[in-house]
Amino acid sequence: MNAPSAAPTTGSPPHAATRPGQGGSEFLPAVKNAALAALVMLGLSIPIIAFRTENSMANELILLPRWRVVAVLCLIVFAVRLLLNLGGIHIARRRSAKRREILVTRVEAPTTLGQRIFFYAAPVLLGVAIGYPLITTLVNGGLSESRYWIDLGILVLTYVMLGWGLNIVVGLAGLLDLGYVAFYAVGAYSYALLAITFGLSFWICLPVAGILAALWGIMLGFPVLRLRGDYLAIVTLAFGEIIRLVLINWVDLTNGGAGIASIPRVSFFGIPFTADEDGFAATFGLEFSTMHRIVFLYYLILVLALVTNIVTMRLRRLPVGRAWEALREDEIACRSLGINTTSTKLTAFAIGAMFGGFAGAFFAVRQGFISPESFNFLESAIILSIVVLGGMGSQMGVAIAATAMVAGPEMLRNLGFLSAVFGDGFDPNEYRLLLFGAAMVAMMVWRPRGLVSHRDPSIVLGERKAISGALVKEGHG
């Protein structure tokens, strides 16, 4: 596959600067190359950044020139490119030397410091997650004051759970699913419709939602079994969109784009969180507070996420889990060794979908309102990017990535000095998805194995050794 190394690299400026023959003056070519990059940036900015279209008073589009922004961007590109060219030469050399080394060195990688940190990180992070409501209460000086933080924690954990669910399909079985949000939607609508139509409680609906989502997983998984790689991704994307469009247009059942409101709230195993005598507060002799429900929701999603994690970890040690990972590495080898690829793929789809369904039911009970717009393709892409950034197949990486991707932009919003720098009305949330997209590309270019790129082998003979992620051939099937 490494055709570029065989091909002559003419016309590719960064290589020109690193060619050994030109050793003496590396500065001039570097400047030239940086100027070229700035010129490309200028070309890219015309006219899409240089002119902003606005509706005038007469409701006609007018152009507002913004050449200052373009100039700043071009300068930034020039500076960054120049620094990369001057400092990057050595990095590039070291890297290519390292790459050659990888071809000859053995598989046994010593346990690095990073891996030892991750060994202790899991229990520490779990402790933080369990104590989180207490911590925020102490920091903010009251339960009600910390509502925002606990809500944020719930949001992060929801994405952690979705990431772990999708990780089964993408990280373990190597099937790229771009329509995962469909199962999330199935779970949410299952709970909402069952609870409103039949008056069933959340605790009955939760497993039902999971089972329904799993059935949908099998139904959607069945026709696409023969497809691989890119084709599979696109078809799952199409299925996800079809489900969303049906939710919008089947108004009789789903109330269409208006969504379903006033979904029954969660109860403490049958005891409602209300202020009256049968309520949670009165039963346990506490003073009534709306925060009880929020804290309960926090622990509910924490338990659901941990269940997802534990089930995944156990499944990896079962024959089916090993079959998933074998399928990811090489489907043809799997088939020739007698693994039933059909049932292996379907179980991956079904189990991944089931956890998506659980998360969906939780989403519905927390929000109290759902509409098809919550389940668009972007949501799928965000969950996928969490799995990808976390390093496909790594549970810890997914958790870290979910925290970074969901809580990160929220943190940015709270930083006052940003609006001082960029002017008033600066909303980092606007740039959130822009950063998501850029992060996905950057991740693939620099660290295609994700933030946590080492793997613990699922099964070992004798001594346990860590495997570098570079040796795992993810997503081949």
Place this chain on the structure above:
Amino acid sequence: MEVFVQQLVNGLTLGSIYGLIAIGYTMVFGIIGMVNFAHGDIFMLSAFIALIFFIFLTSWLGIGSIAIALLIVLVLAMILTSLWGWAVERIAYRPLRGSFRLAPLISAIGVSIFLSNFVQVVQGARNKSIPPMVNGGITLFEDNGYAVTLAYKQIIIMAATAVLLTIFWYVVQKTPLGRAQRACEQDRKMAALLGINVDRTISLTFVMGAALAAVAGTMYLLYYGVVSFSDGFVPGVKAFTAAVLGGIGSLPGAVLGGLIIGLVETLWSAYFSIEYKDVAAFSILAIVLIFMPSGILGRPEVEKV
């Protein structure tokens, strides 16, 4: 009957636009075997570039003749969108050659999210509309008081598609560049050994795809007169459907697939339900991929072990 003929005309126009986008998908998939997920957003971006140039030419420079303005807009949009296509390939796809199989697709999804939100940030989230550029048309025939018309803009779109398909088909079939492309499609390593600059050939493929997307974007703006930052996704998926339906890797197949998708979509909206027209298009994608993966004009894929 009149309604049917009118829908046929509309469907072929829409299908021409899909076909132009589909050529970009089919060429890229043919040469490096990846779904360029960002292609739909390149199309949307080109529509914005065309929009801004059109306003610039008509209201700032005061060019009166729509035909000249349209021609300049088309050329400028093609050049600048090609630059975007080149930059995307250089930054997001080229470093990934030789990486694991899903890496380019994930990177492409990242580019897609980046581009649509980039346009949202720099141009705002509202729909941008311009007054119709080309008015009028030819009445084909009139019956029961229902006139079947072929608008001038529909003629422009169909003619542009036909001309561009011929030019690009000629380039791929008869020129050294096309030969290099087909060589890379068959065996990249062998092509490199025989002295073909593989990186340059792939770059040029992206540039050609982006240029065609720019034509599609300009035509889209000409036809609908309105564009928004989220307009890349659905046409992109439909154009990909067209490429798959026509047989991936085949240029005439892409346009044929585009025309079929356009016809299905308009006829479905006219006779069944307009709400489910996207469902129809997406279902075609799933059905074709499952039952007829090599498409109408494509070659069956041989599985090498």
